[in-house]
Amino acid sequence: MRTLTxxxxxxxxxxxxxxxxxxxGAMESAYRAAEANEAEYRAARFELESREQTVxxxxxGLLPNISASYGTSQVRGNRESLNFLxxxxxxxxxxxxxxxxxxxxxxxxxxxxxxxxxxxxxxxDGARSSFVARGHELLDRVATAYxxxxxxxEAVALARAQVDSLKGQSDLAERRFRGGEGTRTEVAxxxxxxxxxxxxxxxxxxxxxxxxxxxxxxTGVDSLVLRGLSDATTFRxxxxxxxxxxxxxxxxxxxxxxxxxxxxxxxxxDVDRNRAGxxxxxxxxxxxxxxxxxxISTLNQQSRLYSAGIQINIPLYxxxxxxxxxxxxxxxxxRVEAQLEGDRQTIAVDIRRQxxxxxxxQTKVExxxxxxxxxxxxxxxxxxxxxxxxxxNADVLDAVRRFYQARxxxxxxxxxxxxxxxxLQALAGLPIGEIVQxxxxxxxxxxxADVRTAGQSAVRSHNLL
Numbered sequence: 001m002r003t004l005t006x007x008x009x010x011x012x013x014x015x016x017x018x019x020x021x022x023x024x025g026a027m028e029s030a031y032r033a034a035e036a037n038e039a040e041y042r043a044a045r046f047e048l049e050s051r052e053q054t055v056x057x058x059x060x061g062l063l064p065n066i067s068a069s070y071g072t073s074q075v076r077g078n079r080e081s082l083n084f085l086x087x088x089x090x091x092x093x094x095x096x097x098x099x100x101x102x103x104x105x106x107x108x109x110x111x112x113x114x115x116x117x118x119x120x121x122x123x124x125d126g127a128r129s130s131f132v133a134r135g136h137e138l139l140d141r142v143a144t145a146y147x148x149x150x151x152x153x154e155a156v157a158l159a160r161a162q163v164d165s166l167k168g169q170s171d172l173a174e175r176r177f178r179g180g181e182g183t184r185t186e187v188a189x190x191x192x193x194x195x196x197x198x199x200x201x202x203x204x205x206x207x208x209x210x211x212x213x214x215x216x217x218x219t220g221v222d223s224l225v226l227r228g229l230s231d232a233t234t235f236r237x238x239x240x241x242x243x244x245x246x247x248x249x250x251x252x253x254x255x256x257x258x259x260x261x262x263x264x265x266x267x268x269x270d271v272d273r274n275r276a277g278x279x280x281x282x283x284x285x286x287x288x289x290x291x292x293x294x295x296i297s298t299l300n301q302q303s304r305l306y307s308a309g310i311q312i313n314i315p316l317y318x319x320x321x322x323x324x325x326x327x328x329x330x331x332x333x334x335r336v337e338a339q340l341e342g343d344r345q346t347i348a349v350d351i352r353r354q355x356x357x358x359x360x361x362q363t364k365v366e367x368x369x370x371x372x373x374x375x376x377x378x379x380x381x382x383x384x385x386x387x388x389x390x391x392x393n394a395d396v397l398d399a400v401r402r403f404y405q406a407r408x409x410x411x412x413x414x415x416x417x418x419x420x421x422x423x424l425q426a427l428a429g430l431p432i433g434e435i436v437q438x439x440x441x442x443x444x445x446x447x448x449a450d451v452r453t454a455g456q457s458a459v460r461s462h463n464l465l
Contacts, residue, residue: 025227025436025437025439025440025443026146026224026225026226026227026440026443027142027143027146027436027439027440027443028436028437028440029224029225030142030146030215030219030221030224031138031139031142031432031436033219033220033221033224034138034141034142034218034219034220035135035138036220037218037219037220037221038138038141038218038219038220040134040138041134041135041138044130044131044134045131047127047131048127048128048130048131051123051124051127052124052127052128054120054123054124055117055120055121055124057120058113058116058117058119058120058121059117059120061107061110061113061116061117062107062110062113062114062117063106064104064105064106065104065105065106066102066103066104066105067102067103067105068100068101068102068103069100069101069103070098070099070100070101071098071099072096072097072098072099073096073097074094074095074096075093075094075095075096075097075293076093076094077093078090078091078092078093079091079093079296093296095293095299096292096293097291097292097293097294098291098292098293099289099290099291099292099294100289100290100291101287101288101289101290102287102288103285103286103287103288104284104285104286104287105283105284105285105311106283106284107281107282107283107284108282108283108284108310109279109280109281109282110281110282110283111272111273111276111279112273112276112277112279112281114276115269115270115272115273115276116269116273118269118272119266119269119270119273120266122262122263122265122266122269123262123263123266125262126258126259126260126261126262126263126266127259129255129256129258129259129262130255130256130259132255132432133254133255133256133259135432136255136426136429136432139422139426139432139435139436140422140423140426141218142215142218142219143418143419143422143439144419145211145214145215145218146215146226147415147418147419148211148214148215149208149211149212149214149215149226150226150228150229150415150447151211151411151412151415152204152207152208152210152211152212153208153226153228153447154228154411154447155204155207155208155408155411156201156204156205156208157447158204158404158407158408158411159197159200159201159203159204159205160201161404162197162200162201162400162404163194163197163198163201165400165404166190166193166194166197166397166400167194169190169193169194169393169396169397169400170187170190170191170193170194172190172393173186173187173189173190173393174187174190176393182393186392186393186394189393189394189397190393190397193397193400193401226446226447227440227443227444227445227446227447228443228445228446228447229414229415229418229442229443229444229445230444230445231369233414233442233444233445235358235362235417235418235421235442236438236441236442238358238421238424239425239430243351243352243355246351246355246424246428247347247348247351247352249428249429250347250348250351250427250428250429251344251347251348252429253428253429253430254347254427254428254429255429256343256347257340257343257344257347257429258429260336260339260340260343261340263336263340264333264336264337264340267329267332267333267336268333270329270332270333271326271329271330271333273329274322274325274326274328274329275322275326277315277318277321277322277325277326278315278322279315280312280313280314280315281312281313282310282311282312282313283310283311283313284308284309284310284311285307285308285309285310285311286306286307286308286309287305287306287307287308288304288305288306288307289303289304289305289306290302290303290304291303291305347427350423350427351424351427351428354420354421354423354424354427355424357416357417357420358417358420358421358424361413361416361417361420362417364413364417365410365413365414365417368406368409368410368413369410371406371409371410372403372406372407372410375399375402375403375406376403378399378402378403379396379399379400379402379403382395382396382399383396383399418439418442421438421439422435422439425438
């Protein structure tokens, strides 16, 4: 047994060290930073801590209440009375009258307090579900900002590659003009297109800086490790292939739906709590009183009184307030139930939207990938046609624009599919850790690497001409 215990301990230590040594994914790192630094999420955490105190506050109405009080008064005055001879006698009074009271009250039957406690528990459960929903919303903000940052980086790399390609085309137009093969119009067109591309590069750089500041505001970190989607990345199959399965999962596990269900339960407890206004309340009451000089007739006397008993409060008539409160609470139940039904319908629509975005996005990505490959072939063919004298420089410039536009559309479609995948899983109520791990499985490449490779290939193809 001792050997087995030592072996298990060593295995546990080795597992802990291995787990600690594992690299944290790029998305997981960003989300952890956002959890610690994002102001809106931290405010939600403090709000939950505040709401959780509702339960002990409500539970206090079911627990004993012990109170102690002490009071003293200084009495001064005159007391007039008749002596044994029938003569009026005046006595000067100057004494203290201290009183100490210790009281215990504990409820024996209090349905109003019990239903208030049950309602508080449902409210806190709803607040916890709402906090989980805030975590999904934080993940949405982080993943969206992260995708925009990656997309901006891809846009800068793409714009820079386009400038390099058009710069080569402009130089070629200059050489053709000096060799007597081109025209001033071709030179001007190439220079104009290059100038526009340089403007697009400046705009893309500004957009990247803005995306970086947005991501830094959410995460609180200025320099996150970025990993993007590569052209070769194939999205893993979804956990559920059928749309209805996703809808059923969302209706069962979505934290916003669960929070609304808890609000419905709390509202129903409030109906019972208000109805309890017609029921009696039974308390056990015990007290101990220690007093001196309680009255003039007990001067210089000390008394200790102990009492214990049952106290019953029976409501007879409250002016109709109890019935009105019950009616009001029932209307609140109907309102929250209607909101729950509306949330269910909205979730079903949102699930369908994200699911279709993933399915149609995959078709769109495949089509754009083919368009990108075709535009690359067309660009190379147009450049060879220019060298052979069957194409013009304007044809080449147009082919360059189509190639890079196809590349932009392809990159955008992939990140749109990436965000839709994240949102579908979040709407379905999957644990945040599982969603983050799924995202990190697809983020494997430094952003812009494939764009730079494609741009360099286009430039090499141009230099061969």
